[in-house]
Amino acid sequence: MLTYTYYGHACFLISDGEYKILVDPFLTGNPQAKISAKDVTANYILVTHAHDDHLGDAPEIATRLNAEVVAIPEVLTLCASRVDISIKAHGMNIGGTLNLPFGQVRMVPALHSSGVEGGIACGFIIKIFGKTIYYSGDTALFSDMKLIGERDAIDYAILPIGDNYTMGIEDAAKAVQFLNAKHVIPVHYGTWGVINQNPEDFKKLVTGAEVHIVKPGEAIQL
Numbered sequence: 001m002l003t004y005t006y007y008g009h010a011c012f013l014i015s016d017g018e019y020k021i022l023v024d025p026f027l028t029g030n031p032q033a034k035i036s037a038k039d040v041t042a043n044y045i046l047v048t049h050a051h052d053d054h055l056g057d058a059p060e061i062a063t064r065l066n067a068e069v070v071a072i073p074e075v076l077t078l079c080a081s082r083v084d085i086s087i088k089a090h091g092m093n094i095g096g097t098l099n100l101p102f103g104q105v106r107m108v109p110a111l112h113s114s115g116v117e118g119g120i121a122c123g124f125i126i127k128i129f130g131k132t133i134y135y136s137g138d139t140a141l142f143s144d145m146k147l148i149g150e151r152d153a154i155d156y157a158i159l160p161i162g163d164n165y166t167m168g169i170e171d172a173a174k175a176v177q178f179l180n181a182k183h184v185i186p187v188h189y190g191t192w193g194v195i196n197q198n199p200e201d202f203k204k205l206v207t208g209a210e211v212h213i214v215k216p217g218e219a220i221q222l
């Protein structure tokens with residue numbers, strides 16, 4: 001069984017029952033989060049970039065759980081600088097694939113700023129339990145999403161729809177076409193007024209994929 005648990009904003013957990021992959025763990029200060037950084041669990045923590053609403057509580061959670069943080073080296077350096085003890089970390093970069101006990105993580109481009117000098121924002125392709133999940137991270141629409149969709153048959157695309165900092169609903173609907181994704185889960189909306197969007201409006205714009213609107217604190221089976 002593969003489960004997607006949404007903690008609000010752009011933080012979620014993917015679990016196959018054995019391994020738990022926590023992504024962009026912004027919990028402290030996240031108005032949508034119903035779980036605190038001290039209660040969340042993970043074996044791996046993926047961080048797309050160093051903005052506070054993504055790097056979030058990664059240093060403290062990694063320290064507490066001895067979980068491995070996977071990110072761009074510049075993001076890892078910043079992450080490590082925030083805690084006293086050393087963090088288990090794996091640095092990688094755009095285009096690289098990491099084999100892990102549950103499957104694979106590949107780092108793919110995103111069109112966004114990174115939040116740290118010398119860094120670059122990224123997305124992830126996560127292969128687990130026979131499913132391919134694409135999480136774009138914060139990004140604008142870009143045409144190489146077609147390439148990402150050609151390279152891997154995407155079962156689930158997790159995409160921001162909030163606008164202002166990322167794609168809005170129209171560009172995210174176009175992204176679903178580019179990616180040729182079978183299912184899509186919107187994130188990164190409604191956290192603050194500036195990114196308020198109605199996910200039902202997004203759903204109406206999406207063609208050829210099933211849209212799953214998951215509320216913060218809820219989980220769905222993938």
Ligand code: NI
Pocket residue numbers: 049051054112113138165
């Ligand atoms: Ni950002």
Ligand code: MN
Pocket residue numbers: 010051053054138165188
């Ligand atoms: Mn963000």
